Every structure is written in structure tokens, then in C-alpha cells.
Amino acid sequence: EKGGFEHFMLKEIYEQPKSIGDCMRGRLNVGTSHIQLGGLINHLDKLSKAKRIIFVACGTSWHAGLVGEYLFEELARINVEVEYASEFRYRNPIIKEGDFVIAISQSGETADTMAALELAKQRGATILGICNVVGSSISRLTEAGVYTHAGPEIGVASTKAFTAQVTVLAMIAIATAKQKGTITDDVYRRLLSELAAIPTKIEDILADVDEIKDIAKLFTFASNFIFLGRGINFPVALEGALKLKEISYIHAEGYPAAEMKHGPIALIDEDMPVVFIATKDSTYDKVVSNIQEVKARKGRVIAVINKGDETLKSMVDFAIEIPESHEMVSPLLTSVPLQLLSYYIAVLRGRNVDQPRNLAKSVTVE
Numbered sequence: 101e102k103g104g105f106e107h108f109m110l111k112e113i114y115e116q117p118k119s120i121g122d123c124m125r126g127r128l129n130v131g132t133s134h135i136q137l138g139g140l141i142n143h144l145d146k147l148s149k150a151k152r153i154i155f156v157a158c159g160t161s162w163h164a165g166l167v168g169e170y171l172f173e174e175l176a177r178i179n180v181e182v183e184y185a186s187e188f189r190y191r192n193p194i195i196k197e198g199d200f201v202i203a204i205s206q207s208g209e210t211a212d213t214m215a216a217l218e219l220a221k222q223r224g225a226t227i228l229g230i231c232n233v234v235g236s237s238i239s240r241l242t243e244a245g246v247y248t249h250a251g252p253e254i255g256v257a258s259t260k261a262f263t264a265q266v267t268v269l270a271m272i273a274i275a276t277a278k279q280k281g282t283i284t285d286d287v288y289r290r291l292l293s294e295l296a297a298i299p300t301k302i303e304d305i306l307a308d309v310d311e312i313k314d315i316a317k318l319f320t321f322a323s324n325f326i327f328l329g330r331g332i333n334f335p336v337a338l339e340g341a342l343k344l345k346e347i348s349y350i351h352a353e354g355y356p357a358a359e360m361k362h363g364p365i366a367l368i369d370e371d372m373p374v375v376f377i378a379t380k381d382s383t384y385d386k387v388v389s390n391i392q393e394v395k396a397r398k399g400r401v402i403a404v405i406n407k408g409d410e411t412l413k414s415m416v417d418f419a420i421e422i423p424e425s426h427e428m429v430s431p432l433l434t435s436v437p438l439q440l441l442s443y444y445i446a447v448l449r450g451r452n453v454d455q456p457r458n459l460a461k462s463v464t465v466e
């Protein structure tokens with residue numbers, strides 16, 4: 101059942117070229133330059149006129165929502181808020197006509213996410229869902245939605261469900277932007293082909309994990325980790341930290357790289373591994389200066405960089421090289437080495453990777 105892998109988590113990490121492919125199948129067609137999301141056909145026009153989108157979710161799904169914020173704001177120029185479902189529902193949230201509330205949930209059963217949606221519905225928002233489990237409570241409650249089709253996720257730590265959520269968010273954002281006319285045809289076509297190229301690029305990452313295993317060996321017994329990223333890869337830093345803490349029980353924090361100087365920099369010394377997402381995008385130069393700041397304080401820098409980036413390769417202690425991609429879809433690549441790093445560290449520490457202590461696959465209590 102684990103398909104020859106030692107754990108479900110590893111199997112699910114390796115399934116990502118396929119699960120992302122399945123998520124796009126019949127929906128994205130590069131040849132005809134088309135995106136069609138069956139579940140949203142009747143809502144796309146209204147969505148393109150949305151005043152605001154509020155994503156409600158928990159945990160890893162909330163991180164996917166943060167990636168969605170960058171996608172929708174940049175491409176479709178729609179105001180986005182990303183809310184922890186458990187906070188949103190206990191406030192007195194302001195919902196106006198034209199607001200869309202979109203729940204993101206792998207299981208479709210998370211109690212807080214469900215309650216947040218119910219509240220949003222009562223207050224007149226249009227409610228949509230991005231779920232993995234077909235027929236789940238959230239998918240039944242929403243007016244419409246898009247399934248992620250990642251297949252069953254058994255490992256408690258979410259991996260392939262996260263990348264499928266980001267894939268769906270990218271497809272909806274691109275389709276909405278096209279409908280709204282906020283991206284040119286050239287950009288639209290480029291984004292479609294960049295998205296379609298993701299599975300092959302992930303295969304490329306998965307084909308050579310030696311460097312990641314070496315890093316895991318060197319840092320198996322670290323007691324803290326910091327993950328830093330900027331822009332659309334800031335949520336990936338948060339997700340990298342969450343994966344590490346939940347399966348290895350190492351304390352880890354994710355931050356936007358520029359926030360480092362506002363506090364976390366005090367933690368940096370020669371024992372502190374700092375993982376940077378430093379791919380070539382619009383924030384690259386700024387990330388490079390953040391890396392220099394960490395090096396100047398003797399931090400140990402592990403960086404996810406693009407292949408052929410000799411500058412960074414010579415600057416950092418450990419480089420994990422991944423293929424280049426369009427910035428807007430890059431989280432689909434940058435998140436994969438971080439999943440593997442957490443996995444290998446947890447295995448070396450002898451943790452129960454698929455069923456970490458205290459965690460449940462779906463949190464149906466509030």
C-alpha cells in the first residue's frame with residue numbers, strides 16, 4: 101500500500117508530479133490556451149467582479165491560502181484576506197455584498213473551517229470550497245468549488261494536498277485574471293505553460309535528493325531552525341517550518357526574510373540553521389542581502405536556489421538546486437525540498453513520521 105516507500109509521507113511526496121498532473125487534467129490545456137474549472141463555470145464571472153476574497157483555513161491549508169493571496173492580488177487584482185478559521189469565526193467579521201469566502205481544506209471536515217463558512221454564509225457572502233475529499237462536509241456546504249483531486253492523503257503531515265491546493269488556486273487566479281482582463285494574453289499563455297511544466301520539474305527535484313539527505317544528516321540534532329522567504333515564497337517558509345516541527349519535533353519558525361532584523365536575528369549564532377528560499381524572482385536581490393546578514397552573524401545557511409546560480413552557491417553553506425520557474429508558480433517547486441528535508445530529519449530522529457504524536461489527520465473538534 102506504501103508502493104515500496106518506507107512511509108506514506110515519502111510516497112505522497114513522490115506522488116506530486118502525478119497528483120498535480122491529476123489536478124490539472126481536463127482543466128488546463130496549453131495547446132488550446134484554455135482553463136476550464138467545471139465547478140466554477142457559473143461563478144467565474146461573479147468572482148472576477150468580487151470586491152474581496154477571504155480565504156478561511158487552518159494549518160497547511162492556511163499557508164496555501166497565503167500563496168493564494170499573492171496569486172489573486174498580483175494576477176486578478178482582487179483584494180484578498182487570509183484568515184485562520186478559528187479566529188475569523190469568533191470575531192464579528194465584516195462581510196459585504198460582493199465578498200467571496202473560500203474555504204481551503206484537505207479533509208473537508210475541519211470543524212473551525214466549517215463553522216467559519218457557515219457564519220460567512222449567514223452574513224451573505226458567496227461561499228466556495230477547495231477540498232480534496234470528494235463529498236466531504238465542506239464540499240457539500242459550499243455553493244460551488246474545485247476539488248484538488250490529489251488522491252487520498254494518509255500521512256498526517258500534508259504534502260501532496262498542499263501542492264494540489266496551490267495548483268487549484270493558481271488555476272482559479274489565472275482564469276479569473278483572464279476573465280477580468282488584468283493579464284495580457286502573453287502572460288496568460290506563459291502562466292499556463294509554466295503551470296503545465298511543474299510536474300516534470302518536480303520529477304527533476306525528486307530524482308536527486310542526495311544533497312537534502314546530507315543536510316538532514318548534518319542537522320539531525322539541531323534544536324532550532326529558522327525558515328525565511330519573501331513574496332510568494334514567504335508562505336513556503338511558514339510551511340517548511342510547520343512540516344519540520346510537526347514530524348521531527350524540532351522547534352522551527354518561519355518568517356518573512358525582511359522581518360528577521362526585527363527580532364529573530366537575535367537567535368542567530370553558529371549553531372542556528374537558517375533555511376532560505378532564494379530562487380530568482382522579484383525579491384532575489386533582497387533575499388541575497390538577508391543571506392549576507394545571516395552569514396555575517398555566523399548562521400549556517402541552507403538555501404533553495406535555482407540551478408546554475410553560482411553566486412549564491414558560493415555564498416551559502418548548503419545549496420539545494422531546483423529548476424527555474426515563473427515566480428507565481430514557484431511555491432510548487434520550492435515547497436518540495438523542504439518537505440523532503442523535514443522527512444529525512446524526522447526519520448533520522450526515529451520519529452513516527454506518518455503519525456506524529458498529538459496530531460490527527462482531520463481536526464473535527466473545535
Ligand code: F6R
Nearest residue numbers: 159160161205206207210257258
Ligand atoms: C499540517 C496539517 C494540518 C492541516 C490542518 C487543516 O501538515 O496537516 O495543519 O493542514 O489541520 O486540515 P484540512 O486541510 O483538512 O482542513
